[in-house]
Amino acid sequence: MAYQALYRVWRPQKFADVVGQEHVTKTLQNALLQQKTTHAYLFSGPRGTGKTSAAKILAKAVNCEHAPTGEPCNECAVCRGITDGTIPDVIEIDAASNTGVDDIRDIRDKVKYAPSVVKYKVYIIDEVHMLSIGAFNALLKTLEEPPKHVIFILATTEPHKIPLTIVSRCQRFDFKRITSRDILKRLIYIAGQTGIEYDEQAMNIIAHAAEGGMRDALSLLDQAVSFSDGKVRVEDALTVTGSISQNDFTQLARAIQKKDVGKCLDIVDALLQQGKDASRLVEDFILYFRDMLLYKTAPQMEEAVEKVYIDEEIKEISRELSTDEIYHYIDILNKTQQDMRFSNMVRIYLEVAFIKLCEEKKPAPAENDLVQKLAAKVHELEKEIQALKQNGLSPREDEEARPARQAPKKIPRASKGFKVQVGRIHDILREATKQDLQLIKGHWNDMIETLNSRQMRSQAALLNEAEPVAASPNAFVIKFKYEIHCQMAMENQKFLHAITAVLSELTGTAYQAAGVPENEWNMIRENYIHHRKEETEEEKMPDDPVVSEAIKLVGSELIEIKD
Structure with a gap:
């Protein structure tokens, strides 16, 4: 039999093998054990994260001879038949090539027939967002109220293209990108099981280059194994993935630190001559400084570092660079990355960026200037207090003893206040x-x-x-x-x-x-209310000269007028 790619050989056959999607697998397992599976599911997420694999595992688990169970046994005739694709009641449909209304009508006509071999007929529709509007409409009613023996599992990488009327009739599970750390663990496990020799740093490079997809990681590992001479080394992983070695980034960081423009440009030119992508170079260099900043500010979070392998040289550089310098480097590289997206001369932007990084002066922290000014002011005040003590005066006595001619200066106001009308x-x-x-x-x-x-x-x-x-x-x-x-x-x-x-x-x-x-x-x-009250009271007062004179003498509050 012909050689099978690693991602096919190591395709997950049970929920425990689905890497990095515990929030999905745990929910499905609980539903299986409690026999609360529903009639329609929607699996969405990036490529290579286990959507179709989870759908097949679910199809096996609901039909397993040992059901109800949280995991398919993979040993009974049903599980083996679904794995091999020989069970006619588990139907996988590629919506990318079956987009028309007629294809969905065919499903709608056949869905009413009971399964011939297993308990549930399962339809797995991959890339479901590729269906036409007419096809979605044809699927709508069947998806909402299918026969009791049918389960629909829809998988897509672009859920925003699916009509909300379809989404609302499904239980939706969002598969997330797999972290580099989880991918690395899985790669090491597979390499150990298959006898592949490797450098751990090479595996780390492959895991990061996969960008959250397990299938991409296994494909890259397959390529690296074919390219290597029996052992997957760092150089093999860098060549296959197009990545740049940490040693090159460290040399660039050293040259920037020493303001050596010539060496920086030589390293950049050598990398471009090797076929490295300029945009990828900037992106990886940003991640390099990101990891360095993370290690410098929070050493206890070393496990969150993704791009950089923490060694003594990285520790030394992180000690020598201030956080302000690293912030500044990241800002320059980020702006360069944005400019490169809209230019046909990316090399020029790349070289200008490294010249800027080398020539940029070390940013002076504003806090240090403020502290220095405050310290100088405190020192000056201490001198004044000491002089007053020597003259036998307290600060307050000295204030009172100052001659009148030393009147304090008026501080001019920047602008007049607002005058209310x-x-x-x-x-x-x-x-x-x-x-x-x-x-x-x-x-x-x-x-x-x-x-x-x-x-x-x-x-x-x-x-x-x-x-x-x-x-x-x-x-x-x-x-x-x-x-x-x-x-x-x-x-x-x-x-x-x-x-x-x-x-x-x-x-x-x-x-x-x-x-x-x-x-x-x-x-x-x-003031207005008080003024109006006085006016009202005056209007009520009789026009009597005796009363008026009494009010003037004692006030209106103490006078009671009687006829």
Whole structure:
């Protein structure tokens, strides 16, 4: 028999073999044991993460002769038949090549027939997102209420292309990308079982290059085994995957640290001459610094490091580089990666990036400058206190003993504070009605949304922490949380015209706005109420010269007038 690829030989045959998808396999196993399997499943996720394999395992588990069981036995005639593909009741359909309505109608016609060999007829439809709209519609009713002996399992890498009417009729399981660490464990296990000799670092390179897909990892391992001379070495893994060795990255990091532009460009040129991809070089170098930063800031999380193999040289470089420098390197490389995506001259961007990395000065941390300034100020104050003690004066006594001519300098204000139009606000309050205020409040959020929709976001932003507090038939008062916001709004004619125009559209009235900061509103309101109360009392007082004179002497509160 011809040689079989590793990913076919080591395809999972039970849930325990499905790597990195415990959240899916545990749920399915519990459903099998409790006999709560449903009529339709949707498995979605990236390629090579075990969707179709899990579907076949589920088909075996529900039909196993030892059911109910959490794992198929893989020994009974049913399990072996499903594995070999000889059981006619487990049907695998490739939706990429069977996209039409007729194909689905054929399924719909045959689904009503009972299975001939096993308990459940299982339809596994792979790449289901490739079906046409007509095919989905033909599948819809059957998928919702199939016969009791039928289970549908749909698998897809692009779930967003599936109609929601289909998704809502299935139990959905999202398969995630497999971590490099889980892939590495599986590769080492398979290599041990098949007698493949390897370097652990080579396996790590293959696991990272697989980008979360177990099938891709096994294919790369297959290639590396064929390329090697009996043992999979680091050089073999780098050649097969197109990756760059950690030694090259370490040399680049050393050259950048020493500001050696020439050596940097020589290393980059040599890598490109070997056929390495420029975009992949930048991406891997970002991951190199990411892992170095992670090791430097959180050494206890060494297991989260993916790209870098922690050795003494990496530890030494991480000690010599500051976190600010690493942040800066990552920023430059990330910007270069973005620029390279939209250019046909990626090599130029790559070389410019490494020149920048070498010539960039070490960023001075702002915290150190602040600490130095504070230390100098403290030292100066200590000297002054010491001088005062020598003269026998306390700081307060010295303050009182200073001659009057040494008056403290006035600190000039940057700008005048906002002057509230108190008279105008009083006028509004005098004519204020509850109906006008409720009308404006009811359309307040609509006004902000309208301003945003008309590209007036700066005007709308001024109203985020403002609210109407009083309104008359033609004007209203806006209370702002901060005085600066109130000043910015009331001095902005564009803002005032905008809110008047929008409120006019929403309410039918062209209300004029008057602003007041929150810290002044309560005082203005209380003064107005007190003033109105006095006016009302004066209006009620009789026009009697004796009473008027008494009020002047003792106040209106202590006088009781009787006829």
